[in-house]
Amino acid sequence: MATLIKAFAAQFLGLALAILLASLAPGLLHGTVRLALLQATAAAACAYLLRQPPWWLPIHLLFLPTALALLSLQLPSGVYLAITLLLALVFWGTVKGDVPLFLSSSAAADAVARIIERENAENFADLGAGIGSLAIPLARCHPLLAIDAVELAPLPWLITALRCRKLANIQARRASFWHCGLNAYDVVFAFLSPAVMLKLSEKISRDMRSGSLFISSSFPIPDWQPESVITLADRRKTRLYCYRIT
Ligand SMILES: C[S@@+](CC[C@H](N)C(=O)[O-])C[C@H]1O[C@@H](n2cnc3c(N)ncnc32)[C@H](O)[C@@H]1O
Structure with a gap:
């Protein structure tokens, strides 16, 4: 706020x-x-x-x-109200906590899919799933992976929920990830904002199991040493920072 x-x-x-x-x-x-x-x-x-x-x-x-x-x-005054409501529904995460809506590229989804395979992961969470740009391709690629796509903003959450209604292994949860436990996941992914990385690192240390993997797209955790950094060949040259939880 x-x-x-x-x-x-x-x-x-x-x-x-x-x-x-x-x-x-x-x-x-x-x-x-x-x-x-x-x-x-x-x-x-x-x-x-x-x-x-x-x-x-x-x-x-x-x-x-x-x-x-x-x-x-x-323009008629109702148009302004409609635009304001639409923006609030999409950018809820920005209003409530410094995290705007950007979408992961398909290269990011492919890279995370390869990590999931290498990790033999069974459970995965996308913290702030947006419209499912990463979680949905991942669900298609790994039908046995149980995915929680957690999103706070109403409209992106609804879009994800509609997009994944035919996929049995993904659940679109409308919730704040700050209120979700992370203990159940082998791999957790987040593409958020530098403004929240310090606070998120405290939650990860508290909640995630030893041996599990946290992947942050684009924004490193201050003062944490990643196990690996993967640079993608997409437009943004996205970097995936992979942290092994000890
Ligand atoms: C940069 S987007 C990433 C979307 C998606 N993970 C992807 O990679 O395409 C970040 C998303 O986090 C959501 N968000 C922000 N704060 C949140 C919170 N506390 N709980 C759940 N979602 C949140 C925003 O609404 C936004 O959709």
């Missing part, structure tokens, strides 16, 4: 700064568009100073200019 408070603070500080500058230099900053651009720049700068993650900067830069552009279209 601190994330949202910082985002609102950055927007309001940006607005206050823009109004202040407009009153100090009325000739220079005359006009709604210039004022909106100034507010957007000031809001992004405030977000940086408030140490919001870098992906918030384009959101701050685009927020007011986009809102003004949409207002000029004079």
Whole structure:
């Protein structure tokens, strides 16, 4: 929730700064568009100073200019409500805890499938499963692997649940992974955000069995030594950090 408070603070500080500058230099900053651009720049700068993650900067830069552009279209007010609800349903994880929705590539799913084979794993969890981009191909590739796809955001969870309804070995659970035990799994996968890796490492140490494997896509755990790091040949050159639990 601190994330949202910082985002609102950055927007309001940006607005206050823009109004202040407009009153100090009325000739220079005359006009709604210039004022909106100034507010957007000031809001992004405030977000940086408030140490919001870098992906918030384009959101701050685009927020007011986009809102003004949409207002000029004079759309029915229900459209705004529908867009807001849709975004909230998809980006629930961002609002509640600093983790946006990005999708794993098929190369990541293939690489994890190979790890599962090598590990002889029977139970697997995807913490923050999104729309099942990794968990569903894995379920198809390993029909005997029992998979828990844990997702908090309502819409991605629903999409995963619908996509896996014909697969017997995968369960789409609508839950926060912070409230799930991890003791039952041979391999746990997460593709989250640097903001949560430290807290997650504490949960992993507490919950995961000795000998099991934790795979973090893209974001290493600070100060932990991975057993191996696999670099994939996908667009993002994704790295899979594999940690053996001792
Ligand atoms: C970067 S996406 C990864 C999606 C998927 N694992 C993949 O690899 O394609 C992270 C997902 O974690 C979800 N998420 C964030 N916090 C969560 C939480 N506390 N519990 C469950 N899911 C969460 C977000 O909603 C988002 O869908």
